[in-house]
Amino acid sequence: MDLIRKAIAGIVPARELSCLHVEGLPPSVRIIKARTSTLLLVVTPVEHTGAVLNAFTGDESLVYGLANHGLVSEIGLIRRGVRFGATTRHLSHRMRRHLANPPVPAARTLFVVAGRTADVLTAELAFALESELARLTPLAGAYQVIGSYSFPTLSAPTQLVVDHWVEELRLMLIDAGVPVLEQSAQDSEAGEAGETDEAPERAFRSGYSLSVPADLTSRPDAQRWRLSAGEVRASAICWQGWTVLQPGATARALVVPSNQACLTRKRQVLRAQGILRPHGRRGQVLELLRPLRVPSLVNAARLLFGNNSDGREWRRVS
Known part of the structure; x- marks a missing residue:
């Protein structure tokens, strides 16, 4: 994350339109900043996953999603689907396993939710955000959720933070081209x-x-x-x-x-x-x-x- 965070701080060159394009990363990798919180959304095509994973430190809490966007293939119609996950270390190891044995048919996009500093997204908040994204996505109906998840009861302070983040991520994910929280068209x-x-x-x-x-x-x-x-x-x-x-x-x-x-x-x-x-x-x-x-x-x-x-x-x- 050092390269991305330095770009946000203005230490390394970056172009900012509706999102941030960081020098040193492929042009298709985009960083979207939350407007009223310290969250970041990093989105990349799966073919550039390696470049993005190298930007993350080993011991950092992150929430991610691996998504396809629906298509017709030789095996028939593939519905839009997303697999969420949360990890407290070595996202690269997790993603290599996913890409070797894809949990999402024809996955096209990886998005990663992180904090502008490493201490923003604690382990508790990361797993709470993962479960909330997995709970709300099927309610919206645009994407099916792949995999099984636990839905723990959150403390009032944690729920308050997660609710705020979800509202921010709803629009950020639209900007990223992965509108998993948006109501079905x-x-x-x-x-x-x-x-x-x-x-x-x-x-x-x-x-x-x-x-x-x-x-x-x-x-x-x-x-x-x-x-x-x-x-x-x-x-x-x-x-x-x-x-x-x-x-x-x-x-x-x-x-x-x-x-x-x-x-x-x-x-x-x-x-x-x-x-x-x-x-x-x-x-x-x-x-x-x-x-x-x-x-x-x-x-x-x-x-x-x-x-x-x-x-x-x-x-x-x-």
Whole structure:
């Protein structure tokens, strides 16, 4: 990291546009600085991994991601995927093992989260940030997360720091061309009446679908998620691109004025079709009567809360 940190301090030459290009590193290696914290994001094509790894010291806490960006190959469609990791020493050893036996099919990009000084990212914060990135990425729905992760309960001070960093990294990763925390593009498409086509990728281009595999709830490899926040409660199943809200979910009847227009229309259509109906005496809560496929868990949270939720309320239960 000495070369990169010296460039940031102005000791060695560097060009800064939307990101930093450091003299001595390949032009495709970019360094993105956080605006309101001391984080750095170093991003490189995998073919230049060696040059980047040489910039890191051996004993330093780092968080990294190895990602592809989706493509069609001779083996068929490869979905966009990312593998996160955290290490407290010798990132180069870890990456050589990954590149020799790739955990991500057709990996194209390596990104590394570090501090402007070596003491910024402690071991505790590194592993906490790794778990938070792994938890939030599938909620956004743009990338699938590869590998298994633990999700420990964080102390309040640690959670506060990690939340701040995640908000910074959301935009930094967009600049890096790896928008793993950004809501899936199809979430923002107009929400008109749902289709009944069984094809999983085409069925809900309109924003939702009522067509759901009958055996979805019994699939052993399906992920199960739960949300409970005040009057809003829901269960959802995620499986191979499907995100399905289960009947009985409750949603707020009122939406905030700033809610996305497509989501407001979607709620109106669902109410008109009787799929969402007032529940309780005062009608302040809506109840979902049928399984409902939506683009992602983030989209589901926004549908339920009637606001621009980032989906953090979801918790995986299996």
